Amino acid sequence: MAKTVMNWAAIDADPRFQTLHRKKTAFLWGLMLFSVIFYFLLPIGSAYFQELFKVKVWGPLNIGIVFALSQFIVAWAIAGIYARRANREFDAMAEAIIRDAHNIR
Amino acid sequence: MNLKLIGGAAALALVSTLAFAGAGAVADEYKWMTFAVFGGIIALTMYVTYWAARQTHSTSEFYAAGRSVTGVQNGWAIAGDYLSAASFLGIAGLISLYGYDGFMYSVGFLVAYITVLLVIAEPCRNIGKYTLGDILAFRNNPKASKTVAAISTITVSTFYLTAQMVGGGVLIKTLVGIDYHVSVIGVGILMLTYVVFGGMKATTWVQIIKAVLLVTASILLVLFTWGQYGFSLPGFLQAVVGDPKVQAQVAKLVGDAATNMTPEELGQRFLEPGLFLKNPIDQISLGMALVLGTAGLPHILMRFFTVPTAQDARKSVLWAMGIIGGFYVLTLFLGLGAAINVGPVDILALDKGGNMAAPLLAQYVGGGADSVLGNLFLAFVAAVAFATIVAVVAGLVLAAASAMAHDIYVGIIKGDRASPQEQVIAARLSSVIVGILAIAVGIAAEGQNVAHLVGMAFAVAASSNLPAIIFTLYWKRANTYGVVAGMIVGAMTAIGLVMISPNMTYPQAVLKEARKVLEGEPAQPAKEAKPAVAASSFMCELFAMEGCVKSEPAKAASIEKPAKPGAAEKLTLLNEKLATLTDAKDIEKVKKDIAATEKAKAKAESDLRKFDGQTTSMMGLEKPFFLLKNPGLISIPLGFLCVIVFSLMFRDKRAEEMWDELYVRQNTGIHAEGATAH
Numbered sequence: 001m002a003k004t005v006m007n008w009a010a011i012d013a014d015p016r017f018q019t020l021h022r023k024k025t026a027f028l029w030g031l032m033l034f035s036v037i038f039y040f041l042l043p044i045g046s047a048y049f050q051e052l053f054k055v056k057v058w059g060p061l062n063i064g065i066v067f068a069l070s071q072f073i074v075a076w077a078i079a080g081i082y083a084r085r086a087n088r089e090f091d092a093m094a095e096a097i098i099r100d101a102h103n104i105r
Numbered sequence: 106m107n108l109k110l111i112g113g114a115a116a117l118a119l120v121s122t123l124a125f126a127g128a129g130a131v132a133d134e135y136k137w138m139t140f141a142v143f144g145g146i147i148a149l150t151m152y153v154t155y156w157a158a159r160q161t162h163s164t165s166e167f168y169a170a171g172r173s174v175t176g177v178q179n180g181w182a183i184a185g186d187y188l189s190a191a192s193f194l195g196i197a198g199l200i201s202l203y204g205y206d207g208f209m210y211s212v213g214f215l216v217a218y219i220t221v222l223l224v225i226a227e228p229c230r231n232i233g234k235y236t237l238g239d240i241l242a243f244r245n246n247p248k249a250s251k252t253v254a255a256i257s258t259i260t261v262s263t264f265y266l267t268a269q270m271v272g273g274g275v276l277i278k279t280l281v282g283i284d285y286h287v288s289v290i291g292v293g294i295l296m297l298t299y300v301v302f303g304g305m306k307a308t309t310w311v312q313i314i315k316a317v318l319l320v321t322a323s324i325l326l327v328l329f330t331w332g333q334y335g336f337s338l339p340g341f342l343q344a345v346v347g348d349p350k351v352q353a354q355v356a357k358l359v360g361d362a363a364t365n366m367t368p369e370e371l372g373q374r375f376l377e378p379g380l381f382l383k384n385p386i387d388q389i390s391l392g393m394a395l396v397l398g399t400a401g402l403p404h405i406l407m408r409f410f411t412v413p414t415a416q417d418a419r420k421s422v423l424w425a426m427g428i429i430g431g432f433y434v435l436t437l438f439l440g441l442g443a444a445i446n447v448g449p450v451d452i453l454a455l456d457k458g459g460n461m462a463a464p465l466l467a468q469y470v471g472g473g474a475d476s477v478l479g480n481l482f483l484a485f486v487a488a489v490a491f492a493t494i495v496a497v498v499a500g501l502v503l504a505a506a507s508a509m510a511h512d513i514y515v516g517i518i519k520g521d522r523a524s525p526q527e528q529v530i531a532a533r534l535s536s537v538i539v540g541i542l543a544i545a546v547g548i549a550a551e552g553q554n555v556a557h558l559v560g561m562a563f564a565v566a567a568s569s570n571l572p573a574i575i576f577t578l579y580w581k582r583a584n585t586y587g588v589v590a591g592m593i594v595g596a597m598t599a600i601g602l603v604m605i606s607p608n609m610t611y612p613q614a615v616l617k618e619a620r621k622v623l624e625g626e627p628a629q630p631a632k633e634a635k636p637a638v639a640a641s642s643f644m645c646e647l648f649a650m651e652g653c654v655k656s657e658p659a660k661a662a663s664i665e666k667p668a669k670p671g672a673a674e675k676l677t678l679l680n681e682k683l684a685t686l687t688d689a690k691d692i693e694k695v696k697k698d699i700a701a702t703e704k705a706k707a708k709a710e711s712d713l714r715k716f717d718g719q720t721t722s723m724m725g726l727e728k729p730f731f732l733l734k735n736p737g738l739i740s741i742p743l744g745f746l747c748v749i750v751f752s753l754m755f756r757d758k759r760a761e762e763m764w765d766e767l768y769v770r771q772n773t774g775i776h777a778e779g780a781t782a783h
Contacts, residue, residue: 028223
């Protein structure tokens with residue numbers, strides 16, 4: 001299949017694409033930043049806040065283990081939040097641009 | 106013709122492994138079980154390879170399975186590609202020996218996929234073709250960026266591959282007793298068969314099969330171990346805290362501090378941080394390499410080219426995160442289960458790194474060393490471990506071969522003007538070359554310490570590949586100069602720092618340790634408690650510079666210690682003791698002690714011979730200059746910085762002109778490489 005020639009600069013400048021770009025950028029890098037900070041709390045906490053990590057909350061279960069397990073929950077939650085928004089919003093926005101792409105001059 | 110060749114290779118691998126089985130964790134009379142299970146796995150994967158080979162004709166089919174893999178399938182394949190024997194056996198082992206600290210490793214491996222999901226998977230699927238080089242060459246100078254990308258891909262894959270081959274060989278020897286060389290060659294032949302005949306399609310399915318087996322085995326083991334406690338988390342942890350074997354292990358690890366602790370406190374300490382990881386800065390450095398490196402691993406990146414659309418790439422990461430995360434949560438139960446049911450002493454007796462924790466746990470839950478079911482379980486886990494190594498290695502070979510054939514041969518040497526047939530031949534030939542090299546390196550590196558190579562692969566991927574990908578995809582000003590400089594500086598820094606780090610062998614330390622074993626140690630007077638010492642500056646935490654005060658943790662007061670005898674003297678004492686013993690259990694214990702002492706003596710003697718007269722490491726250092734084991738803390742920011750600085754210093758017309766197209770395409774998927782119809 002021969003690929004149609006596109007005016008990429010025009011698509012880039014199209015308000016719909018600019019909206020997609022703005023929304024996506026803020027959302028993605030925000031999530032990314034949050035996840036990195038949250039993750040590094042684990043090695044930092046286990047090294048410098050050992051007394052806190054040792055506090056028992058449920059039988060022998062301590063805050064350290066709860067926090068390590070929460071990392072899994074948070075990672076899955078971030079993935080879920082991203083997927084939901086991408087599936088519902090970003091895909092539809094991209095679809096509208098794709099359908100109209102060869103008309104954007 | 107293919108069928109005969111594939112069948113022949115399978116038979117060769119199986120027969121050769123059968124013929125060379127010696128002593129291992131699986132008892133001789135049950136070895137046929139391991140071989141039966143493994144034979145079944147080989148038969149299944151060979152059938153898949155035969156089926157895949159008939160559909161693999163074009164380059165898109167060879168490198169990317171015709172982009173026909175579904176999101177769910179790819180998710181399982183990513184898990185199969187990523188969960189190496191090191192994570193399955195190694196992490197369970199670390200948890201069984203060190204408790205909490207072992208589990209901290211597990212977390213980073215899952216969090217790494219957030220980077221993959223958010224910034225890598227979909228854009229790479231939208232603009233990529235087969236390799237990392239294709240992504241970078243989109244707007245950077247194709248020849249320059251393909252060259253550095255190919256070198257980086259081959260470097261990262263070779264580090265990873267060497268660690269897998271050597272680690273796998275040792276593991277198979279410990280598990281089933283197969284000779285090291287035979288297992289390296291066996292793994293090599295199998296992986297070559299999958300890759301050369303079946304390309305990405307066969308590799309994908311081998312990885313899926315392996316992931317399903319691995320997850321099934323882990324779930325079964327956890328059901329048995331956790332089920333004893335009615336699936337109560339506090340109940341299970343209470344059993345860990347109250348276990349005398351765990352308490353003894355903690356007492357051994359904390360040393361003098363144990364004298365003031367109750368058994369309950371010792372057990373609880375196992376669930377607290379700090380038994381294994383002593384250097385927090387090193388820990389953060391490792392975390393950076395793990396979390397950022399995964400997204401730059403070429404064999405993981407390559408998996409996203411196998412799905413039809415960016416949406417499928419997204420779906421595959423979601424599935425992979427579910428499977429990988431679920432698996433790593435299970436490692437907590439596998440490791441702690443092995444600690445209470447098998448015990449650190451018995452785990453260490455078979456392997457110092459604790460790799461045998463999960464297999465021994467399997468044997469235990471089946472009924473123990475003398476039961477048929479126990480040995481069937483052990484045999485099954487051993488076979489899964491073997492399949493794990495083969496599947497990971499196949500993915501790595503395919504990634505390295507694609508860089509060699511697609512980037513270097515087709516892209517650079519032929520200037521993208523190779524016929525389709527020629528491209529497929531180049532791909533297959535490169536796979537053969539890489540595969541044979543992997544076998545050769547595996548054999549040459551026998552007995553070498555390769556554990557740091559995986560860390561190095563992650564560090565290079567994070568310091569070199571990731572900055573190049575991220576800036577190419579997201580930063581308008583990025584260009585060829587920045588990408589090339591960043592990749593070279595990032596990779597060289599990571600490798601260079603490891604070369605002068607504590608990972609290397611320093612003869613003086615080895616000789617000192619060997620003499621301690623042979624000549625014994627003098628008595629130690631009682632010592633008073635010492636407070637912690639802080640390093641004189643942050644740089645002093647990183648480098649052994651003149652005038653630096655090194656940080657030291659606080660030390661508890663210690664009681665007087667008697668002199669330790671040398672190995673020869675200790676053996677005489679043990680033998681005298683043996684003669685006086687009557688109780689079968691005591692005799693068994695002393696015999697174990699004698700065997701361990703003899704092993705330590707032999708090792709010390711061979712170390713003395715090997716390093717006699719040497720004073721410096723291969724880099725000419727008497728002791729490490731870089732004090733961390735993981736270079737990421739320095740090399741990753743440096744890699745990112747170099748891309749920025751060099752991109753701003755020079756201008757590159759093509760990189761600027763192509764930006765609009767790249768940015769629109771990576772976000773929308775317009776003109777993305779499509780699936781090939783069948």
